[in-house]
Amino acid sequence: MFIVFSILSHWLIVLALSPLFAGIIAKIKAFFAGKKGPSYFQLYFDLRRLFMKNCVYSRSTTWVFRFAPIVNLAAVLVLSLIIPLGSFKAPVHFSGDILLAAYVLGLARFFMIIAALDTSSSFEGMGASREAFFSCLSEMVLFMNFITLAFLTHSISLSTMIGADIPMSWKMAGTVLLLVVGSLFIVLLTENSRIPVDDPDTHLELTMIHEVMLLDHSGVDLGFMLYASAIKLFIFAGILVPIVYPVQTGIPLLDTLIFLGGMLGLSIVIGVVESTMARLRLNRVRNLLLIAFALAFFGFVVKMWKG
Amino acid sequence: MEKILQFPWQVPFGELSLRLDSLSLIFIVAVFILVLCAGTYAAGYMRQYRGKRPLGLHIFFYLLLSSALVFILLADNVILFLGAWELMTISAYFLIVFQDDDASVRRAGFIYLIASHCGTFLLILMFFLMAHHAGSMDLTLISHAGFSPFLAGIIFLLAIFGFGVKAGFIPIHIWLPHAHPAAPSHVSAVLSGVMIKMGIYGICRVLWTINVLPDWCGYLLLLIGVVSGVMGVLYALGQHELKKLLAYHSIENIGIIAIGLGVGLLGRGHQMPFLAVLGFGGALLHVFNHSIFKGLLFLGAGAVIQKTHTGQMDQMGGLARSMPLVSLLFLVGAMAICGLPLFNGFISEFIIYFGLFQGLFHLPLQGAFACALGIIALALMGSLALACFTKVYGTVFLGEPRHPGIQGGQTPALMLAPMLILGGICLWIGLFPQTMAKMAFSAGAYLSHSQISTLNMGNIFLPLSFIIYGILLFLIVVIFLAGLRWKLLRGLTIPLRETWICAFSQITPKFQYTSSSFARPIVDFFKGILFFKREGGEVKGNFPLKTSMASSVHDAVEEFLIKPMYRRLTVLSKKLDINRIRYTQMYLMYILLYLIFLLAWKLK
Amino acid sequence: MTTWVDTSCIITVFLALIILSNYRVTAMIRIFALQSFVLSLLPFFLHAYSLSGRDIFIVIVTMVLKAALAPSILFWAIRHVSMRSEIKPILGFGSSIILGVILIAGAFWVSSSLKLPGGKPASDLILPCSLSTVLLGFMIMVTRTRAVTQVLGYLILENGIFLFAVSLFDVMPVLIEMGILLDIFVAVFIMAIVVNHINEEFEKDLASVSRSKMGETF
Secondary structure, eight states, rough: OOOHHHHHHHHHHHHHHHHHHHHHHHHHHHHHHTTOSSSSSHHHHHHHHHSSSSEEEEEEEEEEHHHHHHHHHHHHHHHHTTOTTTOOSSSOOOTEEEEEEEEEEEEEHHHHHHHHHHEEEEEHHHHHHHHHHHHHHHHHHHHHHHHHOOOOOOOOOOOHHHHHTTTHHHHHHHHHHHHHHHHHHHHHHTTOOOOTTTTTTOOOTOOOSSSSGGOOOHHHHHHHHHHHHHHHHHHHHHHHHHOOOOOSSSSHHHHHHHHHHHHHHHHHHHHHHHHOOOOHHHHHHHHHHHHHHHHHHHHHHHHHHOO | OEEEEEEOOOOOTOOOEEEOOOOHHHHHHHHHHHHHHHHHHHHHHGGGTTTTBHHHHHHHHHHHHHHHHHHHHHOOHHHHHHHHHHHHHHHHHHHGGGGGSSSHHHHHHHHHHHHHHHHHHHHHHHHHHHHHHHHSHHHHHHHHSOOHHHHHHHHHHHHHHHHHHHOOOSSSSSTTHHHHHHHHHHHHHIIIIIIIIHHHHHHHHHHHOOOOOTTTTHHHHHHHHHHHHHHHHHHHHHHHHHHHHHHHHHHHHHHHHHHHHHHHHHHHHHHHHHHHHHHHHHHHHHHHHHHHHHHHHHHHHHHHHHHOOOOOOOGOOHHHOOOHHHHHHHHHHHHHTOOOOEEEEEHHHHHHHHHHHHHHHSSSSSHHHHHHHHHHHHHHHHHHHHHHHHHHHHHHHSSOOTTOOOOOOOOOOHHHHHHHOOOOOOOOHHOTTTHHHHHHHHHHHHHTTOOGSSSSSSSHHHHHHHHHHHHHHHHHHHHHHHHHHHHHHOOOOEEEEEEOSSTSSSSOOGOOHHHHHHHHHHHHHHTTTTTTEEEEOOSSSSSOOOOOOEEEEOHHHIIIIIIHHHHHHHHHHHHHHGGGOHHHHHHHHHHHHHHHHHHHHHHH | HHHHHHHHHHHHHHHHHHHHHOOOHHHHHHHHHHHHHHHHTTTHHHTTOOOOOOHHHHHHHIIHHHHHHHHHHHHHHHHHTOOOOOOSSSSSSSHHHHHHHHHHHHHHHHTTTTTHHHHHHHTTTTTHHHHHHHHHHHHHTTTTTTTHHHHHHHHHHHHHHHHHHHHTTSSSSSHHHHHHHHHHHHHHHHHHHHHHHHHHHHHHHHGSOOOOGGTBOO
16 A cells, blocks of 8 residues: 555656646746746646647547547656655666656557657658757666666666765765766756757757757647646656755755755756757767767776776 | 377388477477467468469468478478478578569569578488488487587587578578568468478487587587577668568578577587576577567568558658557567566566576586677667667657658458467466467476486576566566656646657658668677668768668678579679589489499499 | 866867768867866866966966967867868777767776886876877878878877876976977977978869878878
8 A cells, every 4th residue: 555655656746746847947948048937837827728628639640649648648647756855765676767758658658659640740750859869878878878877877777876975976986977967967968859869949950959849739638748747857856966965964844945946947947058058069079979888888898887 | 208100101211200399399389379370361361363463373372381290290200301391491482582573572582592492402311311320310319329529510510501591590591581481471471480490499309310510619609699699680670661670680590590499509518407498498488488579570661561552661651650559569578589677578588597607607618708709799789779670669660651642541350359469478478478378498407418307497497587576576566656647747738749850840740760860870890890881872962962872781691602603603603614514414314423323333 | 077087088088989980171170179178177177276387377378379279279270271071081080989989998008017107107097098089190190191181180199198297297397298298299290390381282283183182192
């Protein structure tokens, strides 16, 4: 019974906080642009509006197109159960859960790509092709980081890798963690289609990657997809923050507050990065991911050297 | 667990001794399932050729192939093994060249025959080396003999190259991409599903027979696995033809299996039985899984090609509407081959990953580095396979038809039923992997000469059970969300419109992405490794007329290794002017030389 | 302080890797300036608790020479020759990153069997990082066809040697440091002179030489 309560409370936090997280980033970008910007709670209003709307479908699409947003949201929700959030331990943790996490994400990506090809639109095909390509590179980088983290903490469960003993690790292997954090930050920007990898606000075909796969969805489907993107961003930030903010007091309330503070800090950093950089040309994005791989590999080499 | 049967046999040095142990058990189950399913499928598929081609002969060779496969798996004697191997090769040749009025089919069969016999030559050398050293032709007795590291190394290399031709390791894989598209689809399914696994079985048998192998063998297997896997899937991405793409994908999965075998061998060499069982068990489970989902994919491709009469993906499209069940089953196969959770591919890849991570933690420095390379390669292969199969599924089944004449149709039940069975097995292993995992692990323990009862297998079964819980939770959430969507949209009429293409008024299917354009960024990125040729397509002048462009990815091994070698051999043979001597005289001369050699050897 | 030393070593190697993959000359020189700046701070980190006048002197001299003077001379050389960046690099971005990463791994592997004289160094990352920088500097020299960028590769190689020498501060005498710094000075001056001469050669018969060949060596 405890596990059901744990799962539900985990989902409640993730579902409640992720739109707020996206709202903070939007507010910071507006601040840099000299605008007042949308409300912090804008995404909540958008989702509520979308869930009340009807859907329009293209004649070319099949059941795959209607099914993909459900798969996307479900995959991201299951993924959220593997990530520890502050003092809330992950309800699903076992040796090897990082592999389940990576491949559940792959499942979501699979359905998003075939849904994009389903519409027989050239925009969506373009976005799907780019998404497939960049996911190859970012998977490599992600797994390289997993290897380094696994080597540091001697386990392959996400809760152990980013949870315990990180304060000790910073003292002993600070440089390695620095490289890992840099690499993981680039992966976060790639997977969640943030500048400089992709512009989440654009609708020009030259610049779309993830955004284009939302293009033909509407109503409830679009609500599911937007929610899934927000939760995915929250989850990736939730992986990065405990590595950077290695404070563990034992008091649950204080730990949660520190975690939330870290998330706030990371959202500010993301907002600043998005506002101060321009979106890279597509082959520069590829170069960026290769640099992320070099960072992660270098971290691995240094860790092997030290240990 | 071994059962040995023996019958007297008149062949010199040969005995009809059969053995059944955990290692051959998992292969035999795969063979039986796939041969039965493909055979049932063939009953429906071949109906179109009734009266036009000799079907009885085809069925005869099919049954011969099946019995040859079973005999290879049960053979305990070197001569029996080699005899069954030859029988398998030859019956497969006759199955491949079923449509022998097509020159490319004949050529593919010929390439297959030559390549197989080159491999068999190395195998004969290897087996006779082993038998000579151990003093007996019996595999059980050979396994009790000890081999020096040098001899073990030579035998291992011969095994890799001899069995590797059949298995499809790069760079000795060149017959695979020609033979699979040429053969009828059920034959391709059996070829890809079980025949190339005989190469893997042979390597496993050699690994079992030689208890102690030098260290570099594990690293070599791992490296071959990494190279075959990555190159295989990259070539697959560049293909336009459906069955050739699936053939290259088999090479990739053989690479995954080789990675698993390499890890297991490293574990066995460093006295880590748990690692060995994980590596070998994961590889063997992947052998079984691959035969199931590859068989499913080839049968599905056959159903599609039967209706569209072409294998070119860029001319298909929108077939999901006219062939719903086939497209659903093909989706199951595609998800399984990408290793996505819910189906069996994820389970075996998870076990191999788990083994690689264990190797990362516990092996010495070089081993840890090799395991890290293996993990990165597996991750790259997984995402490239995802790109490849989204391309295939999206281009063939989704979207709009690209060519007006090419449409789907009703598929006979005889062809659908085996596909349903295979898809059901994929789902069953994906959700309830315990049975097959136990079989694979006992085979792995048998291969690594350790007792499974002494190991703590809970370390791998516990994560597997958590994975099942996670997948079930995922399914519950999916059902809940689907119900939520249905409730939110209940009572509303959902309008259907044309896809918006930036306000063009004339929408044609040409707006869609083709398979080559989808794969273009990736093929471009790996341009240095792939041999990418592009012909035509230059736009000249101010008012250009119609022009055409073709792009293709050519097999680097074929272009840079085999073809130049072939050209040089042709030039050499022309110079030696061998053609003047008739074949009969040449063979008589060989016999004469052999006689002289025997006399000189025995009388000195 | 070990963490700061470690971090500077890693930054040095990583910046050398970035220079290897980058083919735009101005970017390369700027990153080199940053790398020299980080390196010049290293004696300060190594001897944070026992600073002597010698340390501060080395820091300042290195910073001025390598992080300020050498880049400015290189910039002047580029302007003088009006050199353009490589149009078709020898190695693509991906290949150079993979190659650089392999070189770094190889350097770390080799360093595991090398031993530094004179007891335990301040940080055990200095040796492999210096070897990596040397190898990467070599690789930069190999993959470039213009004189300026080749000299830049040589300067990065010198950076790697400097990193190595810094770790042997207490063991080796001052002469080594001076020798190294002089080396750099000489290299930059030679290059400036050579480029100047090439420039003057070409200016004599400008009509027969295409502009893109200026400043090239083969």
